[in-house]
Amino acid sequence: MMDAIHMLDRWICRIMGALAVALLCLLFFLMSCNVIARFVPVFSMGWFDEIVELSFAWMVFATAAVLWRHKAHPSIDILEGMLEGQRARYVVSILIDLVNICFLLAFTWYSYSLVMNASASSPIFQIPRKLFYVIMPVTGAYMTTVSLFFFVDHIRGLLAPGAVDDTPSH
Amino acid sequence: MTAALIFAGLIFLIMMGVPIAIALGAVSLVAMADNLPALGLMAQRMYSSTTGFTLLAIPFFILAGNLMNTGGITEKIFRFAKASVSHYWGGLGQVNILASMIFSGMSGAAVADAAGLGKIEVKAMVDDGYDPEFAGAVTAASSTIGPVVPPSIPFVIYGSLTGVSVGKLFLAGMVPGVLMAIAMAVAVNLISRKRNYPRRPKAGYGEWWASFKDAILALLTPLIIIGGILGGWFTPTEAAVIACIYALLLSTFVYKELTWRKLLHILEDTLLHTVRVMFIMATAGFFGWVLTLNQVPQTLVSGLTTVTQSPTLLMLIMIGVLLILGMFLEGIAVILICVPIFIPVVAFIGMDPIQFGVVMILASMIGLLSPPVGMCLYAVASISNVKVTALSREVLPYILGIFLVMLMVAFIPAISLSATYLIE
Numbered sequence: 001m002m003d004a005i006h007m008l009d010r011w012i013c014r015i016m017g018a019l020a021v022a023l024l025c026l027l028f029f030l031m032s033c034n035v036i037a038r039f040v041p042v043f044s045m046g047w048f049d050e051i052v053e054l055s056f057a058w059m060v061f062a063t064a065a066v067l068w069r070h071k072a073h074p075s076i077d078i079l080e081g082m083l084e085g086q087r088a089r090y091v092v093s094i095l096i097d098l099v100n101i102c103f104l105l106a107f108t109w110y111s112y113s114l115v116m117n118a119s120a121s122s123p124i125f126q127i128p129r130k131l132f133y134v135i136m137p138v139t140g141a142y143m144t145t146v147s148l149f150f151f152v153d154h155i156r157g158l159l160a161p162g163a164v165d166d167t168p169s170h
Numbered sequence: 171m172t173a174a175l176i177f178a179g180l181i182f183l184i185m186m187g188v189p190i191a192i193a194l195g196a197v198s199l200v201a202m203a204d205n206l207p208a209l210g211l212m213a214q215r216m217y218s219s220t221t222g223f224t225l226l227a228i229p230f231f232i233l234a235g236n237l238m239n240t241g242g243i244t245e246k247i248f249r250f251a252k253a254s255v256s257h258y259w260g261g262l263g264q265v266n267i268l269a270s271m272i273f274s275g276m277s278g279a280a281v282a283d284a285a286g287l288g289k290i291e292v293k294a295m296v297d298d299g300y301d302p303e304f305a306g307a308v309t310a311a312s313s314t315i316g317p318v319v320p321p322s323i324p325f326v327i328y329g330s331l332t333g334v335s336v337g338k339l340f341l342a343g344m345v346p347g348v349l350m351a352i353a354m355a356v357a358v359n360l361i362s363r364k365r366n367y368p369r370r371p372k373a374g375y376g377e378w379w380a381s382f383k384d385a386i387l388a389l390l391t392p393l394i395i396i397g398g399i400l401g402g403w404f405t406p407t408e409a410a411v412i413a414c415i416y417a418l419l420l421s422t423f424v425y426k427e428l429t430w431r432k433l434l435h436i437l438e439d440t441l442l443h444t445v446r447v448m449f450i451m452a453t454a455g456f457f458g459w460v461l462t463l464n465q466v467p468q469t470l471v472s473g474l475t476t477v478t479q480s481p482t483l484l485m486l487i488m489i490g491v492l493l494i495l496g497m498f499l500e501g502i503a504v505i506l507i508c509v510p511i512f513i514p515v516v517a518f519i520g521m522d523p524i525q526f527g528v529v530m531i532l533a534s535m536i537g538l539l540s541p542p543v544g545m546c547l548y549a550v551a552s553i554s555n556v557k558v559t560a561l562s563r564e565v566l567p568y569i570l571g572i573f574l575v576m577l578m579v580a581f582i583p584a585i586s587l588s589a590t591y592l593i594e
Contacts, residue, residue, distance in 0.1 A: 032284065064445050
């Protein structure tokens with residue numbers, strides 16, 4: 001069961017990582033075309049803004065989820081460093097996990113509401129606003145799930161007899 | 171009271187180790203606990219804080235810096251700087267500063283400079299007989315010129331938060347950036363005389379010309395970026411894309427050092443550094459909105475003005491807060507937290523927000539060099555194998571230099587604002 005979850009997790013991370021790289025390349029291409037079109041106006045790029053906004057938002061939130069999985073979002077690890085190798089570090093990690101889970105749950109819920117309530121479409125391609133926003137609840141749900149696994153790991157560590165924390169810092 | 175609780179909660183969560191982005195979001199959630207219907211706008215606020223067109227400059231300036239680091243361009247800049255100034259006291263220290271100054275005109279991030287160009291600089295200095303602590307300190311300090319001299323990622327963020335022209339902010343950073351370099355060069359000179367560090371013989375004209383020819387295409391990058399913005403040909407965001415295209419062409423077709431594998435690594439690294447900032451921006455957008463809703467900036471302004479009405483004292487208080495926060499938070503986080511609070515104070519004392527932007531970025535550069543959370547100290551410590559504590563002692567003269575430049579910028583508006591009149 002855990003092997004299947006780990007494999008699924010690896011695939012989700014790979015797909016989101018590849019998607020983010022592809023979107024960065026697309027943004028680079030679009031921005032380059034936009035500059036060229038200004039000096040050599042042989043083609044119109046009126047649709048440019050909506051594709052750029054969509055790509056940028058998806059790139060940011062997809063990468064944020066991958067970074068979350070790898071605990072790579074910036075944080076101050078002074079306290080965790082001071083408690084290195086002590087059981088108390090688990091307690092701090094558990095508290096941090098709880099704060100993370102609370103915020104991510106709220107983020108997932110309110111971004112889901114935003115998707116559900118969005119009814120407009122983009123002016124040129126008629127892309128529904130829902131599509132712009134949907135990346136937020138999706139990545140929010142993924143980050144919440146990952147945080148729950150971190151939380152369970154830390155609880156296990158705290159309860160394990162004689163164990164010391166070897167969790168990498170954020 | 172609400173303001174005090176919000177900030178106490180924020181500092182507590184951050185010091186506990188909660189990721190900065192989440193800490194900003196979590197205190198905002200708690201502050202809104204009595205106004206749940208308004209929380210419906212939380213996701214909207216986070217979304218709109220990360221999708222502004224100006225912010226697109228961030229990934230592209232990071233990408234440009236990474237392409238220059240990997241594409242062999244930094245080595246050529248270093249060789250040129252070496253042929254130009256290594257005969258002065260503290261030879262390679264001066265080279266270090268000049269190379270960072272040139273690199274600053276291509277990349278907008280201090281850590282990109284410290285981690286990329288820094289590797290070459292530290293190795294060359296240690297091989298030449300300099301103490302690793304001195305080499306590391308000069309490298310860390312000179313890397314902070316990057317975000318002050320245009321292009322600059324912190325200026326892009328400040329501009330997007332305040333609505334101030336990013337082009338004007340870029341220009342406002344030019345003179346203070348040069349002053350920083352001069353202050354550091356003086357410090358290197360004095361320390362080198364005292365410790366009797368080696369001086370190199372002056373490079374012959376032929377050697378200098380060869381290094382110049384080798385680096386000329388790379389040296390054109392800042393001219394293209396600044397010239398393009400000044401000439402009104404492109405916006406700062408487009409300038410970032412132009413810098414990327416130029417760096418890509420140079421490293422692929424001229425210097426031929428870029429492979430597909432390296433390019434993929436560069437793209438992944440760019441995403442990592444971009445989104446570490448952007449996710450904080452997302453929750454900081456929500457945080458700023460919550461502060462406004464709770465009238466925190468107004469409360470702080472009235473609180474501060476009951477303490478003093480003197481613009482000088484208010485400015486010094488803000489600088490003090492920026493420096494203290496900079497010791498514990500990343501520079502970008504300090505900017506994101508302080509801008510919504512300080513901008514009303516800046517308006518109250520009648521200061522130009524462009525001038526204040528430069529002060530704020532200079533203060534955050536001091537933060538990058540201050541323990542316990544100086545990002546540049548850690549980046550250089552990891553490439554130079556010097557302990558952070560030793561590095562933080564050695565870097566003090568350069569911090570003093572930046573501090574003096576910051577005070578000059580804070581109290582002499584012409585230093586930052588004179589260049590901004592070059593564009594409308």
